[in-house]
Amino acid sequence: MxxxxxxxxxxxxxxxxxxxxxxxxxxxxxxxxxxxxxxxxxxxxxxxxxxxxxxxxxxxxxxxxxxxxxxxxxxxxxxxxxxxxxxxxxxxxxxxxxxxxxxxITTKEDLNARFCAVHRGEDFQVAISTNEGNPKRALELKNKIIKGLEK
The missing domain is CATH 3.40.50.720 (NAD(P)-binding Rossmann-like Domain)
Structure with a gap:
C-alpha cells in the first residue's frame, strides 16, 4: 500500500x-x-x-x-x-x-495525489483521508468532526 x-x-x-x-x-x-x-x-x-x-x-x-x-x-x-x-x-x-x-477517480492504486474530505472553518482547515483511499469513510469522519465542533 x-x-x-x-x-x-x-x-x-x-x-x-x-x-x-x-x-x-x-x-x-x-x-x-x-x-x-x-x-x-x-x-x-x-x-x-x-x-x-x-x-x-x-x-x-x-x-x-x-x-x-x-x-x-x-x-x-x-x-x-x-x-x-x-x-x-x-x-x-x-x-x-x-x-x-x-x-x-477510478482507482485507489493508479494515482499519486488524493483529494481529501475538507472542512474549512474561520481560523482553520481540516483535511481527512483514509489509508485505503475510501472517500466515503473520510466524509463520515469529517461529518463527525463538524458535529463535534458545533457542540
Whole structure:
C-alpha cells in the first residue's frame, strides 16, 4: 500500500488539467476553483451541464476533443475524471513519469495525489483521508468532526 504524505498546497494560478465532463469531474473542478487553480477541461463531450456554465462564465477553459498525450505538458496537477479506467490509468502513467501530480477517480492504486474530505472553518482547515483511499469513510469522519465542533 502506498503512503500519502499530507500537505497543503497553494493552487493559486497553478495549471490544472481535468480530463472528463461528468458529475465527478464537475465536483473536482469546483473544489479546484475554490483554491484558485487555473483549469482546462478536456473531454469529447460535456455530460454535466454545470461544466458548460463554468466555461461560459469564463471560470475554466474547455477543449471539446479526445485527450492527447501532449495535453499533460507543463501541468501542475492532472485529474483523470473519465469513466474509462484504462484512459485514467494512461493519464496517471504519463503524468507520474513526468513528476506531475495525478488524481485518478477510478482507482485507489493508479494515482499519486488524493483529494481529501475538507472542512474549512474561520481560523482553520481540516483535511481527512483514509489509508485505503475510501472517500466515503473520510466524509463520515469529517461529518463527525463538524458535529463535534458545533457542540
Amino acid at each position: 502506498k503512503k500519502y504524505f499530507p500537505v497543503f498546497i497553494d493552487l493559486s494560478n497553478k495549471d490544472v488539467l481535468v480530463v472528463g465532463g461528468g458529475k465527478i469531474a464537475y465536483r473536482k473542478i469546483k473544489t479546484l476553483l475554490d483554491y484558485g487553480a487555473t483549469i482546462e477541461v478536456i473531454s469529447p463531450q460535456i455530460v454535466e451541464k454545470k461544466i458548460q456554465i463554468l466555461f461560459e462564465e469564463k471560470k475554466i477553459s474547455l477543449t471539446l476533443r479526445e485527450f492527447k498525450e501532449e495535453d499533460i505538458n507543463n501541468r501542475f496537477l492532472i485529474v483523470g475524471a473519465t469513466d474509462d479506467k484504462e484512459l485514467n490509468k494512461k493519464i496517471y502513467e504519463l503524468g507520474n513519469s513526468k513528476n506531475i501530480l495525478v488524481n485518478n
